[in-house]
Amino acid sequence: MGDHRDDRDAINGANTVYLAELHARWQTDPASVDPAFAALFETLGAERPTTDTSDNSAEALKNAYRLRGHAFARLDPLGLAPTPHIPELSPPDADRDLLARLRRAYSGTLSAEFMHIQDPQQRQWWIDRLETSSSTPAMEPERILLALTRAEGFEGFCQKRFMGMRRFGLEGGESVIVALRTLIDAAARDGAKSVSLGMPHRGRLNVMANILRKPFAAIFSEFAGASFKPDDIQGSGDVKYHLGTATTMEHAGHTLRISLLPNPSHLEAVDPVVLGRVRADQDREKDKNRDRHLGILVHGDAAFAGQGVVYETLGLSKLEGYRTGGTVHVIINNQIGFTTVQSDAHSGIYNTDIAKSVQAPILHVNGDDPDAVARAALLAHEWRRDFHADVVLDVVCYRRHGHNETDEPAFTQPAMVHAIQSRPTTRRLYADTLIRKGILTSDQVEEMWQHFQRRLEEQFAASEHYRPNATDWLDGPQDSTRLQDEPERIQPMTGVPMERLRIIGEAIGTIPKSLNVHPRLARQIIARGKAVADGGPLDWATAEALAFGTLSMDGHPVRLSGQDSRRGTFSQRHAVLFDQETGREETLLAHIAPHQAPLHLWNSPLSEFGVLGFEYGYSLGDPDTLVLWEAQFGDFANGAQVILDQFIASGETKWLRTSSLTLLLPHGYEGGGPEHSSARPERILQLCAENNLRVCNITSPANYFHALRRQIARRCRKPLIIFTPKSLLRHKEAVSALAEMGPHTRFQPVLADPQTITNPRKIILCSGKVFYDLTAERARKSCTDVAIIRLEQLYPFPHHALIQQLELYPDAEQIVWCQEEPQNNGAWIFVDRRIERALRECGHKVQRPDYVGRESAASPATGLPGAHAAQQEKLVQDALA
Numbered sequence: 001m002g003d004h005r006d007d008r009d010a011i012n013g014a015n016t017v018y019l020a021e022l023h024a025r026w027q028t029d030p031a032s033v034d035p036a037f038a039a040l041f042e043t044l045g046a047e048r049p050t051t052d053t054s055d056n057s058a059e060a061l062k063n064a065y066r067l068r069g070h071a072f073a074r075l076d077p078l079g080l081a082p083t084p085h086i087p088e089l090s091p092p093d094a095d096r097d098l099l100a101r102l103r104r105a106y107s108g109t110l111s112a113e114f115m116h117i118q119d120p121q122q123r124q125w126w127i128d129r130l131e132t133s134s135s136t137p138a139m140e141p142e143r144i145l146l147a148l149t150r151a152e153g154f155e156g157f158c159q160k161r162f163m164g165m166r167r168f169g170l171e172g173g174e175s176v177i178v179a180l181r182t183l184i185d186a187a188a189r190d191g192a193k194s195v196s197l198g199m200p201h202r203g204r205l206n207v208m209a210n211i212l213r214k215p216f217a218a219i220f221s222e223f224a225g226a227s228f229k230p231d232d233i234q235g236s237g238d239v240k241y242h243l244g245t246a247t248t249m250e251h252a253g254h255t256l257r258i259s260l261l262p263n264p265s266h267l268e269a270v271d272p273v274v275l276g277r278v279r280a281d282q283d284r285e286k287d288k289n290r291d292r293h294l295g296i297l298v299h300g301d302a303a304f305a306g307q308g309v310v311y312e313t314l315g316l317s318k319l320e321g322y323r324t325g326g327t328v329h330v331i332i333n334n335q336i337g338f339t340t341v342q343s344d345a346h347s348g349i350y351n352t353d354i355a356k357s358v359q360a361p362i363l364h365v366n367g368d369d370p371d372a373v374a375r376a377a378l379l380a381h382e383w384r385r386d387f388h389a390d391v392v393l394d395v396v397c398y399r400r401h402g403h404n405e406t407d408e409p410a411f412t413q414p415a416m417v418h419a420i421q422s423r424p425t426t427r428r429l430y431a432d433t434l435i436r437k438g439i440l441t442s443d444q445v446e447e448m449w450q451h452f453q454r455r456l457e458e459q460f461a462a463s464e465h466y467r468p469n470a471t472d473w474l475d476g477p478q479d480s481t482r483l484q485d486e487p488e489r490i491q492p493m494t495g496v497p498m499e500r501l502r503i504i505g506e507a508i509g510t511i512p513k514s515l516n517v518h519p520r521l522a523r524q525i526i527a528r529g530k531a532v533a534d535g536g537p538l539d540w541a542t543a544e545a546l547a548f549g550t551l552s553m554d555g556h557p558v559r560l561s562g563q564d565s566r567r568g569t570f571s572q573r574h575a576v577l578f579d580q581e582t583g584r585e586e587t588l589l590a591h592i593a594p595h596q597a598p599l600h601l602w603n604s605p606l607s608e609f610g611v612l613g614f615e616y617g618y619s620l621g622d623p624d625t626l627v628l629w630e631a632q633f634g635d636f637a638n639g640a641q642v643i644l645d646q647f648i649a650s651g652e653t654k655w656l657r658t659s660s661l662t663l664l665l666p667h668g669y670e671g672g673g674p675e676h677s678s679a680r681p682e683r684i685l686q687l688c689a690e691n692n693l694r695v696c697n698i699t700s701p702a703n704y705f706h707a708l709r710r711q712i713a714r715r716c717r718k719p720l721i722i723f724t725p726k727s728l729l730r731h732k733e734a735v736s737a738l739a740e741m742g743p744h745t746r747f748q749p750v751l752a753d754p755q756t757i758t759n760p761r762k763i764i765l766c767s768g769k770v771f772y773d774l775t776a777e778r779a780r781k782s783c784t785d786v787a788i789i790r791l792e793q794l795y796p797f798p799h800h801a802l803i804q805q806l807e808l809y810p811d812a813e814q815i816v817w818c819q820e821e822p823q824n825n826g827a828w829i830f831v832d833r834r835i836e837r838a839l840r841e842c843g844h845k846v847q848r849p850d851y852v853g854r855e856s857a858a859s860p861a862t863g864l865p866g867a868h869a870a871q872q873e874k875l876v877q878d879a880l881a
Contacts (some may be wrong), residue, residue, distance in 0.1 A: 009392055013728070027059045035479040041242060044607045054066045058098055059089070064088040066127065067115050069106025070364055071349075076335070077172075077426075105130045109366035109453055110376050117359045126361060129379060133608075138374035139182050141439050148370060148427035149448050149449050150210045151177040157456045158205075161555035164406055169697045170203030171400035173332045174426050175367040176298070177203075179395060180211050182377035183296060184258060188251035190385060192294050194281055198274035199298030200267040202332055204260075207298070212260055213247045216459035221466040224762035228468055243684045261617070264646040268307040272610045273647065276617025277318065278324045284556070284622045290325025290388060298330045301394075302337025305346035305354065312610025314358045314471035317350040317390045319560060322614060326384040329392045330377075333367075334399040339412040352392050353782045360390040361575075362612065367397030368426050397426075402445040419879030483728035494709035501738055504549035505532025516580045525574065525588075537735035540725060541572045543701035546741060547708040548575075549589050551626055552596040556712050561615060562630030562664070569632050569666065571826040572729045581715070608639035614661075616647050623717050626708065627661050633672075634665035634723060635860070636680020641683075648719045649687035662708065668769040669820035669861060673867040678821060679723050681794070685830040688795040695795040696828070697723040697768040699751070703738035703792050706747035728769055731775075737875075749798035750805055751790040755838055760787040762774040762814045763806070764879050765835060765849065767791045767827055769819045777876050787812070797834045803842045809876040815839065816850045818879040820872070822857040824876035826879055 016281065025035045026041050037264050039878065070087050071830040075081070089107070090099075112127040133815050139659055158167055168174065180197075187195055187563055199207065228243055242260035248255060261277060265269035274295050279615040281293035297313075304310055316322035347350065352362045360746065361383060365376040373395060380391045389553055402409040408419040424432075431445045447693035509529010510516050517525065528542050538546075548558045563569070566576040577586045590599050604611045631637045637644065651657045667679035684695055698704050704722070711720055719873050728734040739745075754775075763787060764774060778786060789805050791798065807813075819826040835849045853875050862868050 002881075004809075005469060006690060024061075024065065027056060027063070029056075034879045056631035057093065058095060060088075061091065061094055062103065066101040069102065070113055072103075072107040072365075072369075073105070073111035074109050075111065075364050075366050077366055077396065078335075078398055078416065079425065080419055081177060081666060082417065090601065092585075098561070101131070103369075106714070108372070109369040110372040111364045113356075113362040116356050117361060119359075122361075125383070125386065129382075136149070137371060138378040139178065139185075139370070139371075142348045143322055144178055144370045144374060145178045145427070145430060145440070145445070146448060147172050147181050148430055149452055151206055152425055152427045153449065153452045153456065154206055154209050154216075154506070157453065157460075157760060158223070159405065160360055161220070161460060165223060166406060167205055167223075168201040168203070168404055169401060170206040170332075171425075172420065173203060173334065173372040173397040173399070174206075175394065175397065176330065176395055177333050178373050179208050179330055179377040179393060180207065180298075182294070182374045183381050184211065184249075184256070184332075185251070186378055187251070188254055188256045191254065192290065193255040193292045193296050194259065194278075195296060196274050196277050196281070197258065197298065198263060200263060200303065201259070201265065202302050202334070202432060203298075208243075208245050208260060209412070209691060212245050213249075213256055214245045215466070216456060216467060217463040217466040220460050221465035224463065226463075226466070229813050232267060241292040244657070245716050251860045258589055258771055261620075262651070262657060264654075266642045266646055267300055267303040267865060268309050268313075269613060269642050269646060271299075271309060271313040271618070272613030273318065273617035275313065275324050275327060275641075276614035277323070277621040278617075278621075279322065279614070280365040280618040280625070281619025282324065283559075283600075290323070291322075291385065294384075295324055295327045296330065297327055298332060299343070300337065300339060301331055301333040301351045302345045304331055304350070305351035306330075306337070309609045309613070311354055311357065312605075312607045313392065313613075314355060314360070315592050315605055315607065316614060317358055317360075319605065321600065321604070322611075323388075325388040327390050328380050328384055328540065329360075329390065331392065333394050333396045335396065336399065336413060337417070338403045339409070341413070341524055341865040350394070352529070355390065355392045358390055360392055361453045362392040362394060364394045364396060367395045368429055370430050379769055400425075400856065427452045437757075443568065443679065446721040449707060454675060479564055490707075491749070492710060492713045493745040493746050494706045494713050495741060496546075496709075497517050498738065498742045500553065501741060502737045504546055504553070504592055505529050505591075505738075506543075507549065508588050510588070511577070512586060515577060515584070515586050516582075518575050518580055521574060521577070524752070524845045525577070525810070528604060532738060533737045535739065536737035538574075538701055538738060538741075539735055540701045540704060540729050541568070541574075543705040543741065544708070545575070545589060545737060546575070547705045548599060548626075549592055551709060551712060552589065552599045553593055554712075555597050557597040557622070557625040558599045558628075559602075559615075559625055560600070560628040560630065561604045561611060562628075563604055563606060563632040563636075566601050566603050569630075570726055570729055580608075589761075602673050608636055609643060612640040612643045613647070614636070616643060616651075617660050618657060619659040619719075622662060623658065625713070626711055629661065629663060630664040630724075631666065631679070633676050634667040635675060635677075637665055637678065638683075644684075645758065646766065649692055652692060652718075653690055659719050660711045660717040662711055662720040662722065664722055666726050668726045668728070669868070669872065670727050670769075671865050672726075672861070673863035674861050678825060680825070680860070681827055682825050682829065684721050685794060685827060688830075689798055693795060694720040694793065696720065696791050696793045699725070699734060699768060699771050699790055700736055700746070700748075700792070700840060701734065702736035703748055703751070705736075705741045706745065710747050710772065723768060725769055728772065734774055747793075748801075749793035750801040751792055752805055752808075754791060757784065757809075759785075760809055760812055761785045762787070762816065762880075763809055763812045764788045764816055764818050764852075765791060765802075765831075766818045766879075767794060770818070770876075773872065773876050774818065774879060779879065783880060789833070791827075794830065799838055799841075800832070802835070802838045806844055807842050810844065812844075812846060814844045814850065815844075815848075816852045816879055818875065819853040822854040822860065823851060824856040825860055826853065828853065 020031050022037055030038050071084055077626045117123050137497045155169045155171050158724040174701055177780045244260050246259040248257050262275055278293050282290050287293055355362055363376045376393055380393045398420055435442050451663055541614050551558055553635055615627055617627040665679035774788050
C-alpha cells in the first residue's frame, strides 16, 4: 500500500509523463499500480494487459522509448553531452530487433517528445510516423548540399572580406537553412500564399541571403557602410542584422510571399508581432482555415527558455481572438547563450520545456545530420497542417565563433571550443557522405563550391555601385507617402452625416427581443440609443461606439483587444451583451448594415507584452483596419515597454514600417493609488520625436470620436496613444452634442475656454481630467478673471493652435501649467519649453509658464485617500489663486 500511496501523491495535472509511466507499468502488471489508476486506465479504454509476458515486455519497452527515448538520442554534434544510464531503455531480455527499431525511431539523430499531449489521436499520429521508416528523403541530397554550400560559403566569404565586423554568423548551425527551406517548400506545395518569419540576429543575414533572396550586393554594400534604404526616404536606420526584407517566389505556378519582419536585440520581442501580422493576413483574406498564411519563428536556445514573452506568445496560440492555425518554432540551439552554459540558462531538462505548456510536440535533431533536419522540418509542417497547432523543432548545433565575430569564446568554454576547432563543417561531413554513397563525386562537390564563390565575388564587385529600391525593404505593397507627414498638418474633416450617426445610434440602443439582457444594463443601452436620437448629450462610450460603427460602415474593420475590453474595465463599454439565461453573446455594432466591415472585440489574456506586440503586428498587416489595444489601467502598459520602445515609437524611423495602432491607456488621479492613477504620460512623451507618434489626453467625447476616425482618414499612418478617462466616463459635464460629430467637424488639438472670459488676469493651461476640477472650483468661487485652455493633443505639440488661443488674452499677467501628476511626472517637463516658445512667438508679455501641481515624488501617486484629497484640493486652489 505504501507504493500505491506514493503513486497518488506524485501525480498532478502537469505530470503527464509520470502518468504515462504508470500506464506502462499497468500494462505489464495491473497490480503494480494503485487500484484507482488501474480503474482509470480501464475506464479510458486503454489497451488491456495481455497474459503473454513477452507482449507485456514489448509494450513496456515501446512506451519507455516513446516517453524517454529522446534522453538517449545522439543529438550533440560535438559529443560533449554525457550519455545517461536509463535501464528501462536497455533491458537485458529485450527483443534485439524491436530494440533496434525503437532506437532508430526515438534515439537516433532525431527524437521527439509528444507523450505529454493529452489527445490520444495526436499521440498516435507521432507513433505512426516515427515508428514507420520512410525511404523517401524529405529533400533531395543535392538540394541539401547546395543549401549547406550557400550557407557556409556566404559566412566564409563575409569572414574573409569583412574581417572583425559583427554579423552573428550561422557557422555551426547551417542546417537551419535546410530546415527553413524544407518548411517553405512544403508550405508552397500545400498552397500557402504567405509565410511571415521572425528571428533574432543569429544567422539572420544568412537567412536574408539564402532564404529571402536579398541581393548579396545589397548586404555587402551595407557591410561597407551604405544605407539599406533609398536616399529619398528619411529615417535613422538600424544595424544590418536587425532589418527586415521580403521576396516573392514561384513554386509550380504558385506564388508565395515570404517576409522577414524587423527585430531589435530584444531577442524574442518579435514573436507576437509576427503572429499578429499573420492573423491580419488571414482575417483580411478570410482565411478561416488558417492554412494560407503561416508564421515561422526562429529562436535562440537561451532566449526561448529565458524570455517570458515566449510563454505569452505560446499562450495566444489557441485563443479565438489570436490563434493563427499553429506556428512552427525553429530553435538554433548553440548549446550556449552568449557565455552562459545550458545548466545555468534554465531549470528544466531542455530549453524547450516551456512549449509543453500548450502541449506542443517537440522534435530534437542533430544539426550535423541534414537529412534528419529536413525530415524533422517536414514532420513539423505536416503536424501544423493536420492539427493547426504549434510545434517546436530544436536543431542542436554549435557556434563556431564566439557570440559575435570579435568575441573570444575560449575564455569561458575551452572544452567546447576545442571540440569545435577539430570538427569538420556540416557541409564537409555531408559532402563526404554523398561521395561515399556515390551520389556525387568530389569534383562535383568542389565545382558547386567554386561556382558559388564566383557568384559572391561578382556580387561583391557590384556592391560598390548598388542602390537600394523599395522592394529591398518593404514587406508588402505599401504606399511610401505614408512615411511622409507634417507634424501640424491641418486636421482632416472626420465628421459624419447626421443620418448615419442616428442609424448607428438606433443599432446600439436597440436590444434584440431574443436577448435577455441584465435589467440594469438594458436601461443603460436604451438610454444610449435615446441620447443619440435626441442629439445628445453623449458620453465617452457612446462616442466611441459611433466611431467604431461609422468606420465599419465605411468599409474599415475595427479590432479592439485588451483585458476585459468587451465590457470595459469601468463597466462603460458593453460592446458585447450576454444573455442572462443562455450566455449567448451579441455585438450590437456588428449588425448595423448588411455589408459593413467586420468588427471584432476580444478579451485578451492577462498579458501586456505579448498582446500589445500581437496588435502591433496586426496593424502592420492591415493598415486599413483600426486596431486598438486597451490597458486595464494605463500604467499596466509598463509591462509592454519593450514593444513601445522598440517597435511602436521607433519602428518607422528604424525600419520604415508604418503602423496606425491605437493605445487606450486609462489615466486620472482619483485616489486609486500608485498603480491605478497614472498611465505614465512622461514616459510616452519622452519617446516623441521626428513626428513618430500622436499623443492625446482627451476630455471631450466628440474629440475622442474624431481622434479615432482620424487614424483611418489620414493616409499617413502613425501610432496613437490616448490617455483615456475613468471618472469622466460618467461625468455630467464630460459630454458632447451629436452635432459635434456631424458634417464639417474635426479633431481639435486645443480647446478654448467654454466660457467667455474678458481680459483675464491669469491663463491656466492644462490637459485631461484636471480641467473639470478647475472649472468646477472656478464656478463655485464665481471667478471671472481666469481662463482655462485645454491641450487635447500633446504630440505633435499644437504650436499654432495654442498661439491662436494665447493671442485672445494679450493682457494676462500670469500663465500657469496645471497638472495632477507630480512635477517629475506628467506632461510638464515636455510642454514647459514648448509653451515658452509659443509665448515668445506670439509676443506675449508673459514669457514663461509657472508650474502648479503635485510636488516631485518617487511614486506616481499616494495610496492614502485623505492625502490624495488634500493634494488635489491644494493644486486646484493654487492654480486659481
